[in-house]
Amino acid sequence: MDFNDNTKEAEFRTKVRKFLDENAQRRGEVIKTPTTAGAPESVSGEKAANDALMKAKEWQKKKAEAGLAAIIWPKEFGGYGGSPIEQVIYQQEEHNYFVHSGYFEIGIGMLGPTMMVWGKDEDKKKYLPKMLTGEEIWCQLFSEPAAGSDLAGIKMKAEKDGSDWILNGQKVWTSGAHLSDYGMIVARSDPNAVKHKGLTYFFLDMKTPGIEVKPIKQISGTAHFNEVFFNDVRIPDSQRLGEEGEGWKVALTTLMNERLAVGDPPGLDFDQIFDLTKEVEIEDGPAIKNSEVRQKIADWYVQSRGLQYTKYRSITALSKGQTPGPELSISKLVTASKMQDVSSYALDLLDMHGYVIDDKNPAMNNLFQNGLFFSTALRIAGGTDEVLRNIIAERVLGLPQDERMDKKVPFKDLPTGRG
Amino acid sequence: MNFDFSDDQKLLRDQARKFLTDKCDRTVVRSVLEDSQKNHSDDLWKEISTMGWTGTAIPEEYGGLGLGMLELCVIAEELGRSLAPTPFSSSIYLFAEFIKLYGTEDQKKKYLPEIASGEAIGSFALSEGNGTPKPHNLNSTFSDGKLNGEKAPVNDGEVSDFIIVAANTDANKNNKSLSLFIVDAKQDGVTSESLETIDPTRPSSRIILKNAEAELLGNSGDGWEIIQKIFERAAVLFAFEQVGGAQVALDEAKKYSLERYAFGKQIGAFQALKHKMADMYVKIELAKSNAYYGAWALSSDSNELPVAAAGARVSAIDAYHFASKENIQIHGGVGFTWEYDCHLFYRRAKQLALNIGSVRQWKENLISNLEKRNIM
Numbered sequence: 182m183d184f185n186d187n188t189k190e191a192e193f194r195t196k197v198r199k200f201l202d203e204n205a206q207r208r209g210e211v212i213k214t215p216t217t218a219g220a221p222e223s224v225s226g227e228k229a230a231n232d233a234l235m236k237a238k239e240w241q242k243k244k245a246e247a248g249l250a251a252i253i254w255p256k257e258f259g260g261y262g263g264s265p266i267e268q269v270i271y272q273q274e275e276h277n278y279f280v281h282s283g284y285f286e287i288g289i290g291m292l293g294p295t296m297m298v299w300g301k302d303e304d305k306k307k308y309l310p311k312m313l314t315g316e317e318i319w320c321q322l323f324s325e326p327a328a329g330s331d332l333a334g335i336k337m338k339a340e341k342d343g344s345d346w347i348l349n350g351q352k353v354w355t356s357g358a359h360l361s362d363y364g365m366i367v368a369r370s371d372p373n374a375v376k377h378k379g380l381t382y383f384f385l386d387m388k389t390p391g392i393e394v395k396p397i398k399q400i401s402g403t404a405h406f407n408e409v410f411f412n413d414v415r416i417p418d419s420q421r422l423g424e425e426g427e428g429w430k431v432a433l434t435t436l437m438n439e440r441l442a443v444g445d446p447p448g449l450d451f452d453q454i455f456d457l458t459k460e461v462e463i464e465d466g467p468a469i470k471n472s473e474v475r476q477k478i479a480d481w482y483v484q485s486r487g488l489q490y491t492k493y494r495s496i497t498a499l500s501k502g503q504t505p506g507p508e509l510s511i512s513k514l515v516t517a518s519k520m521q522d523v524s525s526y527a528l529d530l531l532d533m534h535g536y537v538i539d540d541k542n543p544a545m546n547n548l549f550q551n552g553l554f555f556s557t558a559l560r561i562a563g564g565t566d567e568v569l570r571n572i573i574a575e576r577v578l579g580l581p582q583d584e585r586m587d588k589k590v591p592f593k594d595l596p597t598g599r600g
Numbered sequence: 601m602n603f604d605f606s607d608d609q610k611l612l613r614d615q616a617r618k619f620l621t622d623k624c625d626r627t628v629v630r631s632v633l634e635d636s637q638k639n640h641s642d643d644l645w646k647e648i649s650t651m652g653w654t655g656t657a658i659p660e661e662y663g664g665l666g667l668g669m670l671e672l673c674v675i676a677e678e679l680g681r682s683l684a685p686t687p688f689s690s691s692i693y694l695f696a697e698f699i700k701l702y703g704t705e706d707q708k709k710k711y712l713p714e715i716a717s718g719e720a721i722g723s724f725a726l727s728e729g730n731g732t733p734k735p736h737n738l739n740s741t742f743s744d745g746k747l748n749g750e751k752a753p754v755n756d757g758e759v760s761d762f763i764i765v766a767a768n769t770d771a772n773k774n775n776k777s778l779s780l781f782i783v784d785a786k787q788d789g790v791t792s793e794s795l796e797t798i799d800p801t802r803p804s805s806r807i808i809l810k811n812a813e814a815e816l817l818g819n820s821g822d823g824w825e826i827i828q829k830i831f832e833r834a835a836v837l838f839a840f841e842q843v844g845g846a847q848v849a850l851d852e853a854k855k856y857s858l859e860r861y862a863f864g865k866q867i868g869a870f871q872a873l874k875h876k877m878a879d880m881y882v883k884i885e886l887a888k889s890n891a892y893y894g895a896w897a898l899s900s901d902s903n904e905l906p907v908a909a910a911g912a913r914v915s916a917i918d919a920y921h922f923a924s925k926e927n928i929q930i931h932g933g934v935g936f937t938w939e940y941d942c943h944l945f946y947r948r949a950k951q952l953a954l955n956i957g958s959v960r961q962w963k964e965n966l967i968s969n970l971e972k973r974n975i976m
Contacts (some may be wrong), residue, residue: 182670184601184896191603266601455970469971472964482970483915487886490893493603495807501604511882567871573881574874578854581869 184493186270193267197274200247205278234360237281250313251289258297265499269492287356288319291438292365296384298434299422302416308363308384320361320387321435322409324354327597330568333377333429334587334595337411339368346370346383346421348391348414352564358394358407361387365435367428372593377594380428385416401554439563449552451485454469454478454523457545461530468530477526484519488512494509512579514569518557524552559568603892605674613674616653618915620682623647623731626941632685633944639758639794639803645686646649649718654692658700663713668898669833671960673840675892679847680952683944685801686776687721689841689955693834695722698780707782720761725751726808727739727830728825728947732961733766735778735824740767744812745882747789749783753804759790760785763807765814766823781814789813799951801944831956832905836894842916842952843888846923849945850880853923853930860932866968873930880923887912887919907973911968917959922951 186194201207244250245259252268254260261267275282294311296305311317328334337350346369358364364387371379387394391414396404423431455478458468468474491511527549528535537543538550560566574580587595605613624644648654652952652968657672658664676942679688696715698720699707727733728740728936740749747767757763760853763783770777789812792805817825854877857868867873894912897905924945928935935942953959 182605182892182899184893184902186601186899263728290756304650328956468736476963479914479966480918482966483890483911483918484886485731486893486911487890487915490603490889493601494889494892498602499604501872511885515882549961570875570878571871573878574871577873578850578877578881580854580857580874580877581866583869584865 188574190266190270190359193263194274197249199270201274204243204247205275205280207278233281234284237284240280241285242280245314249549250315251293254289254293254309254313255297258293258305258423259313265496269496279402284318284357284360285312285315287321288317291435292319292321292384294438295365295422295431295435297380299431300590301419303566304384317362318357318360320355320358320364322352322358322364322366323432323435324352324356326353329354329531330565331587332361332432333370333380335367335380337368339370339381339383341418342415344383345415346418348383350411350413352409352411353397355394355407355409356405358409359396359404360386363387363466365422366407367432369592370425370428373591375589376587376592376595377429378426380432381425381432382422382428383416383420384422385414385420385548387495389414389416391415399554399558401551445512449520449523449548449555451478451482451523453548455543456528457527457530457549461544463530463532474530475542481519481523483526488515508571509565510572513559513563514566514573517556517566519560520552521556524549524556528553548580601861603896604668609670609674612671613678616675616678617681619647619651620678620684621769622686624682624721629683629685629801629944632803636794637753640756641685641689644684645688645718648684648688649688654688654694654718656715657942658696658716662700662708663716665716668671669836670779670839670895670921673895673898676837677844683801683845683948687723687759689761689838690723690756691715691721694724694830695762695764697830697833698724698817698826699782701830702780707817711782714761718890718942721756722761722762722764723754723756723760724830725757725763725765727751727753732957735768736773737771738768738773738778740765740809742767742769742779742781742814745813747783747797747809748811749809750806751796751809752806753797753805754792754807755802757785757805757807758794758803763790764817765807765809765915765925766827769820775824776821778824778827779820780817780826782817783812783814787813787819797951799947800913802951832909833898833910834956835962836891836898836923836951838956839887839891839894839912842920843891843946843950845885845945845952846884846916846920849920849923849927849942849949850877850884852941852945853877853880853927856931859873867930876926876930880919880926883915883919888914890915906969907966910962910969913956913962914959914966917949917953918964920945921953924949943965 241250248261249271251260252263252271253265254262260554261303289312293309296309308317312319323332325335325337327336337348337352340347348366350368352366363384365382365384367380367382369379370381373379391412393410393412395408395410397406397408398404399406458474458478461468463471465471488511531544538547564572608890628641632641646750652665653675654665656667656675657669658666658899660666696712699711699715703711711720716721728738728749730735740747740751747765749767750871751765754763761784763785765781765783766778767781769775769779785792789810791808793848794805797804854868857873857877858866860867890912894908896902897908928942928946931940931942934940
């Protein structure tokens with residue numbers, strides 16, 4: 182057991198640090214702004230959003246030129262060809278600098294790897310390099326109004342017309358669709374087949390006629406997600422990934438990569454509330470001197486570090502050639518509720534002034550007020566708390582699946598209620 | 601970075617698990633629970649000693665195997681899984697570590713070989729009554745070469761050959777007046793009264809010292825500081841015991857939920873129970889990862905140890921408490937019977953949560969060590 186870098190890892194860390202020092206500004210010891218500062222969810226206003234996107238693209242390009250844009254991608258597609266541990270080292274180091282990111286993770290982390298497995302060589306050559314450099318942004322068109330936790334329940338119609346497909350229907354909760362150049366989509370090509378069998382997977386240009394993107398204004402007032410409407414959208418069969426009716430299998434490739442791609446969510450964690458307790462005065466002096474406060478934040482410390490070390494255990498397993506399993510599901514389950522609890526408790530410490538967002542001198546740049554809202558989305562997006570508990574219970578612990586009504590019946594005959 | 605045990609250490613784990621499955625089934629645990637005259641399983645203790653486990657982390661020159669603390673962590677997890685009713689923790693995590701780290705060369709030569717071979721058992725006596733023990737509220741004293749006072753509870757006090765006792769050497773009691781003493785428990789000045797506790801599989805007693813002969817361990821006045829250091833090390837080892845026990849509590853809850861039917865199906869198919877078991881799993885994984893970090897800090901003498909040990913203990917206490925109480929809940933009515941084993945874990949979880957200081961103390965330790973780290 183060795184927590185320190187080995188020689189190769191230490192060399193890589195030095196290299197990354199040198200690159201970051203030369204190209205980005207280092208943060209202070211305690212991060213007081215969201216780690217995704219400049220990401221879509223943290224800016225409002227069109228001009229600010231455009232500026233943030235331009236800066237993120239510039240940063241991504243710099244990383245690509247240094248060969249550091251996608252650590253675990255193979256070299257032939259412009260990646261670093263590195264190990265999962267090197268990926269973690271890169272993330273750890275970048276975390277200490279002010280950089281604009283938050284636009285390319287879905288492409289590089291999930292959709293690129295899907296294309297590597299299922300795409301044709303010419304498509305890989307055409308699309309992957311620009312995905313990597315950030316010139317082109319990709320989105321994942323999976324969820325629908327009536328298919329969230331039950332993802333395979335999607336209704337988006339895909340009908341064959343000669344060598345083309347015609348798409349009709351609606352997607353929702355699509356991160357970054359309003360900024361995306363391309364997307365990957367799962368659609369129902371055969372409603373007579375059972376639910377998981379009648380699906381087909383495609384990639385498409387978001388400028389294809391018939392696609393309409395409408396941002397969803399969230400509880401926070403900003404828009405990260407979108408509704409995407411498809412009205413007779415015609416795409417060639419050459420943009421299909423995997424066989425007809427095998428779309429679920431391809432989607433699983435994307436979803437498996439999601440577990441690895443979803444890194445550490447925006448920084449609102451023990452370190453931030455620990456710092457706040459030193460700054461803010463409560464009834465009997467600085468909050469950090471209060472014994473109840475100390476007891477309370479200790480719980481968040483062990484959750485936070487417990488998750489970090491669980492990740493290191495998974496990466497060690499990965500580097501020994503074992504596949505990381507659904508045990509990674511615990512990460513978001515714990516993180517999202519922790520963020521909500523930490524935010525709420527931090528506002529209690531700020532007391533009567535805790536509900537003020539707009540102020541000349543906000544505590545921690547309004548991190549906790551934002552966290553109060555952002556955590557509500559985090560507990561749902563990418564698998565709700567309840568779905569994650571089911572995944573742990575069924576796939577990790579091997580407990581029985583719920584009785585399913587939808588396994589043997591043609592999709593068109595399933596009851597749908599109001600949806 | 602390599603955040604896992606080595607292949608050799610995993611082999612040791614497999615061997616230990618097999619051995620304990622064979623030698624320490626629940627009838628062994630219950631033999632100590634149900635016989636008030638029995639304060640540990642002597643047969644199991646002898647077997648464990650013969651295997652050399654007692655000498656795992658004791659250097660070869662003092663009769664041990666000279667392996668490291670990681671190997672001891674591996675064994676601790678297995679002892680925790682099997683609920684082993686032996687004085688292993690008192691003798692090895694505490695007594696042996698005190699001597700190993702703070703004993704003089706003569707003391708090491710005198711005590712460690714017998715402890716390593718299991719022929720002698722050692723323990724540690726700090727608490728004197730309800731509330732958090734601190735130098736100013738301890739009434740045991742050492743003067744004119746004699747120890748006087750009463751210590752309770754002393755885990756494994758009754759079976760001990762030697763006890764390390766914390767006592768004040770100055771009437772003006774403070775953190776610098778506390779010292780540690782090694783006491784031969786078989787002398788006339790030492791008597792032991794067994795105490796009824798929430799976990800009879802890990803017996804404790806009141807130790808009464810009347811002009812007992814004692815020899816100083818470590819520098820005079822360093823007692824409090826030494827205790828903190830040894831407790832930090834022990835916290836990591838106990839965390840592995842706790843994680844091991846919590847894991848088996850979850851396994852048994854799961855097994856029962858698959859055997860028991862209600863409303864026409866296995867109760868383990870109900871989401872209310874599945875989600876409960878998922879939560880048990882989450883807490884255990886977090887505790888295990890925190891314990892791994894503690895194991896690394898312990899085995900590498902890292903200056904992270906104070907924080908890593910406190911984190912491991914807080915997390916392990918939470919996981920074992922949760923897993924053991926929800927194991928009873930999932931079992932329903934039979935869960936709180938004497939006949940079913942659920943209570944064995946519930947008892948042990950709380951005993952381990954208190955033995956080297958409650959979770960309140962360790963959360964406080966954690967935060968104050970984080971404050972120190974921040975200043976440096």
